[in-house]
Amino acid sequence: MPLHPDSHASTTTPMAVYFDNAATTPLDPEVLDAMLPFLREHYGNPSSIHGHGRKVRAAIENARKTIAHLINAAPAEISFTSGGTEGDNYAAFGSIRTLGLKHAVTSKLEHHAVLHTLQALEKTGDITLSYVRHDQQGRLDLEHLDELLGANGRSFVSLMHANNEIGNLNDIVAIGDICQRHQAIFHTDTVQTMGHYRHDVQKLKNHFLVGSAHKFHGPKGVGFLYRRPEVHVSPLIHGGSQERNVRAGTENVYGIIGLAKALEIAYRDMDTHQQHIQGLKDRFIARLTSEIEDVQFNGLSAHADQSLYTVLNVSLPPSGMSEMLLFNLDISRVSVSGGSACSSGADAGSHVLTALGCDPQRGAIRFSMSKYNTAEEVDYAVEQLAKMYRKVPA
Ligand SMILES: Cc1ncc(COP(=O)(O)O)c(C=O)c1O
Numbered sequence: 001m002p003l004h005p006d007s008h009a010s011t012t013t014p015m016a017v018y019f020d021n022a023a024t025t026p027l028d029p030e031v032l033d034a035m036l037p038f039l040r041e042h043y044g045n046p047s048s049i050h051g052h053g054r055k056v057r058a059a060i061e062n063a064r065k066t067i068a069h070l071i072n073a074a075p076a077e078i079s080f081t082s083g084g085t086e087g088d089n090y091a092a093f094g095s096i097r098t099l100g101l102k103h104a105v106t107s108k109l110e111h112h113a114v115l116h117t118l119q120a121l122e123k124t125g126d127i128t129l130s131y132v133r134h135d136q137q138g139r140l141d142l143e144h145l146d147e148l149l150g151a152n153g154r155s156f157v158s159l160m161h162a163n164n165e166i167g168n169l170n171d172i173v174a175i176g177d178i179c180q181r182h183q184a185i186f187h188t189d190t191v192q193t194m195g196h197y198r199h200d201v202q203k204l205k206n207h208f209l210v211g212s213a214h215k216f217h218g219p220k221g222v223g224f225l226y227r228r229p230e231v232h233v234s235p236l237i238h239g240g241s242q243e244r245n246v247r248a249g250t251e252n253v254y255g256i257i258g259l260a261k262a263l264e265i266a267y268r269d270m271d272t273h274q275q276h277i278q279g280l281k282d283r284f285i286a287r288l289t290s291e292i293e294d295v296q297f298n299g300l301s302a303h304a305d306q307s308l309y310t311v312l313n314v315s316l317p318p319s320g321m322s323e324m325l326l327f328n329l330d331i332s333r334v335s336v337s338g339g340s341a342c343s344s345g346a347d348a349g350s351h352v353l354t355a356l357g358c359d360p361q362r363g364a365i366r367f368s369m370s371k372y373n374t375a376e377e378v379d380y381a382v383e384q385l386a387k388m389y390r391k392v393p394a
Pocket residue numbers: 022023082083084085086088111113160162163164189191192212213221223
């Protein structure tokens with residue numbers, strides 16, 4: 001597997017190990033190379049009709065075509081955004097307000113980009129909001145979804161493809177079928193699966209999908225929204241006529257070029273990378289289980305066929321010192337993300353682990369991997385964790 005230029009994996013000790021790829025991924029140098037000419041030479045405004053502008057417009061439209069082709073959509077169905085959060089907002093605000101929908105369904109395990117958006121629409125009285133039940137491992141109760149949709153008239157449904165904290169994969173084909181039966185508008189937050197799984201919108205019943213470049217080795221602050229043409233959404237950002245009057249403002253040109261390049265590379269190398277990363281995850285599971293007593297895997301993250309191959313969420317035996325563990329991991333030069341279930345209303349823990357009913361005394365760590373990680377890095381992280389964990393008083 002190619003090492004990222006910043007990786008210290010095979011050269012220095014202690015290593016700088018990055019296992020927080022669900023938060024963001026390092027930029028692929030091939031992506032940077034594609035972007036640089038649009039920072040250096042091609043500075044025209046894509047809305048200008050002169051040569052400088054036309055050159056950039058052509059590049060943007062090519063990027064749109066590339067993305068559309070990869071997910072089997074039409075170019076007109078792709079709108080560029082500032083990332084996943086904006087795409088989620090567009091799907092929710094756009095369709096609820098434009099279609100006058102009065103009810104929405106989501107789950108307590110969604111990203112805040114969806115939860116807070118729908119809760120904002122609930123607060124303004126636009127909708128009533130229902131949450132699909134789930135079990136302790138985060139499996140959604142699809143019969144409950146069916147009931148909720150049957151009882152509440154035409155609804156907006158937002159259920160993610162993969163959970164960013166615990167990695168659970170939801171069956172978006174089955175959810176799409178239920179939504180279609182009830183004529184619901186179905187949005188899926190695909191931020192964590194775009195670039196890691198092949199999406200084919202012709203095989204899905206979704207009205208919306210979203211992508212965010214920085215989750216698959218592209219630049220930050222750029223993404224896209226796929227929208228089925230029969231769902232018209234009104235703009236959230238008003239101004240010029242960019243993005244077919246849906247999203248005003250001069251386009252993030254080099255970001256868009258980087259987004260398309262990153263997705264192209266992700267699709268090109270997907271099978272090799274998936275195999276490599278799943279191997280790292282299996283190694284993590286085996287080594288953590290053998291090195292640390294009473295380690296638990298949250299959600300479905302240890303089930304290979306039901307979770308993202310890039311994410312492993314681990315609960316450690318109760319120590320009451322998860323912050324310290326994270327701090328220690330940081331000084332060992334292992335970057336991870338963590339949290340625990342909230343122990344009180346004042347304690348802003350993970351809303352996902354809280355919804356699963358995880359023990360608030362147990363600290364949780366999310367290891368999230370990318371194509372640039374190596375087996376030595378997994379061994380190093382487990383070694384550091386096991387060493388420090390033994391030092392934390394129970
Ligand atoms: C599932 C999910 N949705 C939405 C977002 C927000 O994406 P962005 O950072 O591009 O706004 C994230 C980012 O962490 C995410 O993991």
